[in-house]
Amino acid sequence: MRKPTIQDVARTAGVGVGTVSRVLNNHTAVKHSTREAVLKAIADLDYTPNPHARRIAGGKSYTISVLLPVVTTEFYVRLLDGLETAFQAARYDVAIFPLLDRARLERYLGSHTLAYQADGLVMASYNLSTLFQEGVQRSGQPMVLVDAYAENVDCAYMDNVAGGRIAGEYAARFPGETYALWVETELDHIFTTRVFEERRAGFVSALESAGQTLAGEYKTSFDTQAARNVAGHFLAEAQFPCTVFASADLIAGALLDEIELRGLRAGQDVRVIGFDDQPWAERRGLTTVHQPVEAMGHEAATLLLSRLSGYSGPVRARKFMPTLVVRQSA
Numbered sequence: 001m002r003k004p005t006i007q008d009v010a011r012t013a014g015v016g017v018g019t020v021s022r023v024l025n026n027h028t029a030v031k032h033s034t035r036e037a038v039l040k041a042i043a044d045l046d047y048t049p050n051p052h053a054r055r056i057a058g059g060k061s062y063t064i065s066v067l068l069p070v071v072t073t074e075f076y077v078r079l080l081d082g083l084e085t086a087f088q089a090a091r092y093d094v095a096i097f098p099l100l101d102r103a104r105l106e107r108y109l110g111s112h113t114l115a116y117q118a119d120g121l122v123m124a125s126y127n128l129s130t131l132f133q134e135g136v137q138r139s140g141q142p143m144v145l146v147d148a149y150a151e152n153v154d155c156a157y158m159d160n161v162a163g164g165r166i167a168g169e170y171a172a173r174f175p176g177e178t179y180a181l182w183v184e185t186e187l188d189h190i191f192t193t194r195v196f197e198e199r200r201a202g203f204v205s206a207l208e209s210a211g212q213t214l215a216g217e218y219k220t221s222f223d224t225q226a227a228r229n230v231a232g233h234f235l236a237e238a239q240f241p242c243t244v245f246a247s248a249d250l251i252a253g254a255l256l257d258e259i260e261l262r263g264l265r266a267g268q269d270v271r272v273i274g275f276d277d278q279p280w281a282e283r284r285g286l287t288t289v290h291q292p293v294e295a296m297g298h299e300a301a302t303l304l305l306s307r308l309s310g311y312s313g314p315v316r317a318r319k320f321m322p323t324l325v326v327r328q329s330a
Helices: 006-013 017-024 032-045 051-058 074-089 102-109 112-116 129-139 160-171 195-209 224-237 249-261 293-308
Strands: 063-068 093-098 120-124 143-146 154-158 177-183 216-220 242-246 270-276 287-290 317-320 323-325
Touching (some): 006 017, 006 032, 063 074, 074 093, 074 293, 120 293, 143 293, 154 160, 160 195, 160 242, 160 270, 160 287, 160 323, 177 224, 177 249, 224 249, 249 270, 293 317
Parallel strands (some): 063 120, 143 154, 154 317, 177 216, 242 270, 270 287
Antiparallel strands (some): 287 323
C-alpha cells in the first residue's frame, strides 16, 4: 500500500502544500481553522513526515540541544519530560548533553558541531549564555534558561527564595536545633547557579525573622551514596530532637534511609523537610516544598519554540511559585 504524501494531505485538507508544511513546522502564520483541517487530514491519512526531507527543505536540523548538570536524578528526568513533551509536539528532536564536570563542558564548548548546529539551546540550572554568545550571534541560535533566572535570556524558573522561606517558616515552629543539607556540584565551582543559594537565603531569612539560627550546615553532591554518607555524618553530630531542611528530595530520601538505619524516628527524633515533591515523596510521608517541574520544563520549551517561530521581542521570564506539602516527616 502506497504511503500518503504531503500532496495527499494538501488535497484532503483543501490547501496548498506550503500550508501543510507551515503546519508541520508549527508556523504561527496559519489560521486556526486551517491548521485543524490539516491536522485532521494528517490523522485521517496516517501521514508521517519524512524528517530527512523536512530538514533539507527547511534548512534546519529540527534538533534542540539540552545542557544539564546530570541526567540521573529524578528532578532532571521530570524536567526533561516537560521539555520533550513540548518539543516533540512541535516535531523537534532533543539531544541531551549532561555536563557533569569541567572536562565534559570543555569538550562540548570545543565542538562547533554540537554547540551550534542545533536550532535552539536549553540550559538547565546554569546560565552559560555568555560562553555561547559568539556562536549565538554568528548563527542566530536562540536559547532559553530553565530552573534558573537571568536577565539576558528567556527563562522559566522557580522562586527559590520563596521556597526556602516557606521551609524556614515551617521549620521555625518546632522546638530543638535546626540544620540544613545543601547540594553542591563540581560545576558550582566553575559557574554560578543561584538555585541552592537562593533556597538558603530564603530559609535563613525565615529563621532569623523567628529569632533562630542554623545549628549546622552540610554539603553533598547529587550522588545518592555521597548524600547518605553526609546524612550519616550529620546524624552522628546532631542534637535530637531536631529539624533539618534537605534542599532537594534526593537528599531528603537519603536522610530518611539513614534515620531508619539508625533506629531513629522520622517526624519525632528528626523532622525532615525536603524540596521538589518527587513522585515517591507521598509514599514515604515526606514533608516537602512542591515545585511543578514538568510545567516549568514545558514553559521553557514553549518560550524557545516561540523564538524559533519568529518571535523577536524582549526577553521574557516565567516565574513559578512553590507550595508546602505537609506529611508525616515533619
